[in-house]
Amino acid sequence: MDIDRPSDPQVSVVSSDGTMFHTTLKSILLSGTIKDMIEHIGEGGVENMGAIPLQNVDSKTLEIVIKWIEHHKDNIQPTSEEIKDKTADFIDPWDENFLEMDLDKLYNLITAANYLNIPQLLWLSTRKIAMLIKNRTPQEIRSLFNIEDDWTPQEIEAVQKENQWCEEK
């Protein structure tokens, strides 16, 4: 690494709706997708490569993602493989608080974390949705997610009847 080069250079990213954001290289490297891009052009080219376009992430969501990666830039991040079998264990209170957002933002965050390949953020955001569903009745789930009840009385009776034979494995 060049001796005059800052230890954590600035990197710019542009959202799908054209808004530019600035963050540090260390933060943005939490994204597997961007890390692959940077490795492709070579580390020396970071300062000269210009803003990185992110066609699949809008500005509101990108702002949230950048907030998260900057907070976690010094933490060791699990890989996609490690995240696969991760259960709902301890969550950092900062992350719990961070995920207090409305459902639309949460869906966009899940999509962005998936596209940008940030395994820990993907785990946190999908787990958040699961926790909202947990221990709720079908009616409560419908109300929470504003899902239309499209069953006829006969159909729902049949499903309920069938579900009486089902148990948790």
Next chain:
Amino acid sequence: METQSKNSFDPFNLNDVKLYDRILQYLSGKDIINLSAVSKFWYEYTGEREVTMKKIKFVIDEKHGGKVLTSDIIEGSFRHYKNLEIKGIFDSTKNIFSFIESNANSLTTIRTSYDLNLRNVQLPMLSSLYLIPRSIDHPINLFCKGFTTATTNLQELCVYGKTKSPQLLQKTLQMNSNLKKLVFENRSVDEEHFKYSHTYDFKLEVFRCDTSSQDNEHFWSNLNNFLDFQSDSLYDIKINCNYRELNKILTALPKLRCFTFYPNPVIYAGSLSDFNYLGHRRIEEARFIFTPMRIIERFLHYTPSLHTVYIAELHAEHISKLIDLIPKLRCIKYAYIIDNDYSKEFIHEKILEYHLNFHKQHCAHIPYQPIIIEQI
């Protein structure tokens, strides 16, 4: 949390189905059942995904709240179940049979106490089969014709009771060359099962065998031949036998990593001096049930890789002796057993605690605390 626009949890909001699977993997079977009644989409979606269906089992129980498994439940179901449990005895098996037939290509696990004649149904995906009589005192004619011809892809076969037709079970063993785990518990094993073991193609990794009162020469000769054939793959065994047979088994199975032993009743077990074991290099975990301390001590002394020991027996003070004997152990777990039954009585726990605390005071170099468990 604010609720969002209509159908905000619609599948088209997340453009990748794998993301749905990620969410569903954190839910329990009960949550999945609730979710399936939310809407038609969720009923179909949860019914077709492996991540959800492996968490649910369909339970056919004669005491199931007086409910009757009707044909409209079977015919109306979109879902293809992977796990089935059948409990009890039924006057008519027509609907049970229909259920299995309609789920034949998806069922991966069947747990049954009912002797089911599957006629010509094939269960190509079935990998785990558990045959469990309703109680040990009332063994039923498990393993009639059904499963003998229905399965070819079993990886796990667990029989927890006497089978009336060991020849049929033996045929199933011949048909399933992918078998990795075989369990015979509660006097379910028969000489017949090992008589033609040279015709079995499978290579077991786990074998649990309750030989109980079996002490005849032919039985052990056949079992030893069977174990010789499995010696390349077997790493976990549970067995009860006499001390002489125990020597042979430990010598014949060089790949063993986990070992569970309980001796035959005293009159069949032989003399303690019959156990002239001289070591095993790979065993890391050993479990002893009602085993004399001299046997355990010799085993521990000659097993250099051992790091975990489970002991179930009557005398709590014995565990103190063991700790002195093998300071290299990382873990000892102890279950209190009396009259061949595990005991959870408070007073026994207190006695154990007393012995363990007493020992701890006099043996400060031991880096671990023995753990009291309910059973092995």
